[in-house]
Amino acid sequence: MLVFVCLWGACVSALAQQTPSRVDQLTDEQVAEFYRRAQASGLSEIQIEQAAMSQGYTLDDIAKMRRRIAQIRSQTAKQNGQSVADTGVVRSLPGDLSRPYRNSRNMGRNSNLRDTSLLLLPKLDTLKRPVVFGASLFQNADKENTGSIFEPNLRIATPRGYIVGPDDEIIIDIYGASADNYKLRVSPEGTIKVQNLAPIFVSGLTIEQAEQRIIGRLRQAYQGLNRPGSGTYANISLGQIRSIRVTLVGEVVRPGTYTISSLGSAFNALYLGGGPNPETGSFRRISVIRGNRVVRTIDLYDFLLRADQRDNIRLQDQDVIRVADYEVRVELAGEVRRPAIYEVLPGENLKTVLGFAGNFTDEAYTASISLRRNTARERKILTISQEELATFVPQRGDKYTVGRILERYENRIQITGAVMRPGEYALTPGLTTVRELLQKAEGLRKDAFTNRANIYRERDNMDTENIPFDVGRLLKGEIADIPLLRQDSVVVQSVRDLREEYTIRIEGAVNRPDIYPFVNNLSVADLIALAGGFQEGASASRIEVSRRIRQDTVATGSPNTVKIFTFTVDKDLKISDGATQFVLEPFDIVAVRSAPFYERQQRVFVDGEVMYPGNYAILNRTERVTDLIKLAGGLKSAAYLAGAQFKRKGNLVATDLRKVLENPGSEQNILLEDGDSLFVSQKSEVVSIQGAVLNPVLVNFEQKFSVNDYIQQAGGFTENARRKKTYITYQNGRKDVGRSSRVEPGSTIVVPFKPLEESKLSPTERIGILSLIGTLAATATTLIINLSRAQ
Known part of the structure; x- marks a missing residue:
């Protein structure tokens, strides 16, 4: 990337002095001047790129300038006998690293896998067994395209505590009064060689220590390097990195020796090894051993629960990661946010484990937790109260079950029916009786049935008890108020609930005859209007209303069961002759007759x-x-x-x-x-023969043909034909029976089939019956002979 930086620094400097020109138009001297000024510009790569793009240079110009600078530098180095490395490379992983295990089919072809043994753990049956918390972190280690999840980030500055070792690449960039670039690889002996200088030993040093040693040696060739006023400066950085070998032992899914990047961390190595064995390994006691000394103990719960990566230290060559056996594991089931198996360290209590599981769900019963514990000979059940959580110490094999709260309410009372505010209320001081509950519900509705209400109460055995009371007398204070208990339900019925639904019916010559809800003070004219008015043929001179007689007709001596009222109504629905005073009652039936001589078109x-x-x-x-x-x-x-x-x-x-x-x-x-x-129709020229004939067919009409002649045209009768029942169907729908009937054009001759003989026996049934008769006859003969001898 240094060439890229130099290019844009030169471009910015040159553009400040002359008119912009394309790269192809620049001479080698101009390009060299750009390169020299870029080294002293001090601008970042992004700043140089933005400045160059703002001056009209395109990406193609950038690429061309990079190639020309590389060419000029190469020629200059050859003329001076120097070996100058291109420091503009992107850091990448070494090519011999171990890769995450894919599957057994391609294991043998993966030459990059460096391990001494492969212990393939069968997958847990999560349908039958609870999951181990943390195992899912490594469950994708054997799948494609997942290896990059825990690969080290190479696009970071070189860590200042990085230990230099053989095969690391040291990049030396000298700029200012002198300009040189070196890309040097650390030899197996731990040294780097700068031309015309003695080897510099850097292996085992941090990058800071190596930088000081290298600059100290370079001052032999560059006087006052990195000192104020010298004008010459050097920058030391890490280029390509080496690989290291680490070993995973203990309860790991795939223990062995792995080759990883020198920037790799403990999590990188654990991921390659598949992580701790969920069956036996500890997720909280993972030791990093360096030089036979434990340098860090990793607790994966810190990372899983808090994203804490303090234990994710950078590994060094020959480090050993050991996963210990777990000591105490417990299972949390039921109403916790993450039901799973959790590992418990000494000093941790049940409250801590509940924190691992995300604590209780919203529906959890938190008053106590049920524990199933293994003893030396059998199991036992314990109940842990809320107060004991912070002091209760889990033991190996414990299974804790958090129940769900009951679908009950500790202080609920209900009121439904004909009250203003039906619903649920809290049984609290000031709301403990029926009267107080009615007041809280803002009283009764106008349609409330006040003679009787009911309290439905839950008994101790969960049965329901009915307690009736007179709600009207209770509100008047004529009877004592009734105390309420939790789960009580008060029901105040409406008068509408205690009677048949009131309706009225209208039928006949109206547009919408139907049954309508009863409304008080409804007249006949009102009901006709509700029904859409008269039909065109309605007779307004006779409107009939039939009404139920509610009294006992036997006691009154009347034989009638209904009363009939007749009215005359004009087309404007104005009732005359006193009908305006007639009010309909529930269950009345109004009949609007049609005019006597009115008929629709037919x-x-x-x-x-x-x-x-x-x-x-x-x-x-x-x-x-x-x-x-x-x-x-x-x-x-x-x-x-x-x-x-x-x-x-x-x-x-x-x-x-x-x-x-x-x-x-x-x-x-x-x-x-x-x-x-x-x-x-027109005259038909054919006759149809159907039914029990050999060939049902249409034949031409022949004036001289009889029925038998036509049947012969159809091949004659079949064996199951009923010949005497032959009949003819004429086109006009008439029928004639007999073979002597006259045949007309378009007729159909039908020969019926004989009915199936369902009672006819099959040969097998006949043989069975004859065998049974023979057996009975032989038996009877034997009996007769025996009787005659006995006499």
Whole structure:
């Protein structure tokens, strides 16, 4: 990145003195001048880039300038016999590091994995067993694209306490009156070599100590380096870093030796090893051993609960991380925020463990906690009160269960029904009796039934008890007030709840006949208006109201069960003859009659071989089929009267139109009704044969053919044909039975099938019956012979 910084420093300086030009237009001398001034600019990389972009330089210009500066520096170094390293590289991880274990299939192909053994732990069955708190931190260590979670951050300044070792890369940047750049790798012997100077031993030193030693040696070649007034300065930084080897032992998922970055921390190594074994390992006693001495004990709970990384120290080569066996683990279940298995260290109490679990949920029963503890021979149950939490010491194998609060209320009372403010109230001083509760509910509604109310009380055995009282007398002070207990429910009924729902009905010639809720002081005219007013054919001269008789008709001697009232109402709904004073009562039925001679238009339909097919109105009640044909303009020449079909309500009426036209006074000339239809077809030239024939078919009509002739055309009868029941259906709907009937065009000959013989026995059933009869006969013969011998 140094070349990049130099480039922009030169650009800013040059742009201050001359007109901006493209990189391709600059000479090598100008580029070299830019580079020299950039070294002395003192600006940061971001500041230089922003300044250059503000002066009109593009990203392409930046890239070209970088290449030209690198080329000029390379040529200058070769001419001077120097080896100058490009310090503009990005720090990256060494290539021989161990990687997180993926799976057993690609384990053998992962040459980067440096471990002495692989102990693959089976996954916990979380459906049957509680989870171990902290195990999820490492559960993704064997999945793809998760290795970067705990990889060290390389985009940070070099830590001042970093210990330099073999294979580390030291970058020396000299600027000012002299300009040089060196990128030197620490040799296995722990030294770096600057041209024309003796080797400098830096292995085992911190980066600060190494910087002081290197600058002290460079002063042999650069007089007064880093001293005020010298004009020459040097900066020492760490470039590419080395790898180190650390060993994970103890209760680790995958113990072994791993190669990690020298910037790697304890968490990096633990992640590579899969973390502590959830079955046996401790998450709170992880030791970092350096030179046979424990330098840090890691408690992962500090990181998991508080994101505290003070124990995540940087590792050094040959460090050993040991995960100890857990000593005390307890399980928390029930109403805690994080039910799991937790590890407990000496000196920690149950309150501390509850803190690990996030403490109680909002629905937790906190008065006591149930404990199941293992003894030397069996288990026992303990109950821990709230006061004991801070002093109770958990033991190995304890299981604590936090229950849920009951769906009960310690001080709730309720009031429902015909009060102004029904709901739940607290049983508190000043609200302990029924009268006080009614006052709190702002009193009774006007529809309250005051003769009787009820208190529903829960007994000691959880049964419900009913306590009735006269709420009206109680409010008047005529009876003593009633004390309330928790869970009491007071119910004040409405008078509407104690009677049949009041309704009235209107029917007949109104627009919306229906049943309506009863309203006091409702007149007949009001109800007709509610029903949408009169229909067009309504008769205003007769409005009938039928009313229930509520009295005992037997006692009164009247045989009637209802009363009938009749009114005359005009079209403006003004009631005359005293009807304005008539008020409807519950369950009244109002009937609006239609006018005697009012009828809606009635229509019939005619189609087929008529002159003007279509819909026609029935003029009067005396119109018949012949009148309909006249209205349609008469028949066409192709009309086949024998096949005319007359239908009423979708059903075919058997009518012979030929006889109707020949004799209009015959009974077949029926009166027309609304919805009737007449279809006059053309003459059909075929006859249909169906039913129990070998080949049901349509054949041409032959005047000389009889029924048998047509059946022969269909292949004759089948074996199960009922020949004597053969009948003919004509197009007009009439039928004729017998094979001697006359066949007309368009007729259908139907030969019925014989019914199935369900009682006929199969061969197997016959054999069984005969065998049974034979057996019975042999038995009877034997009995007769034995009886005769006995005599």
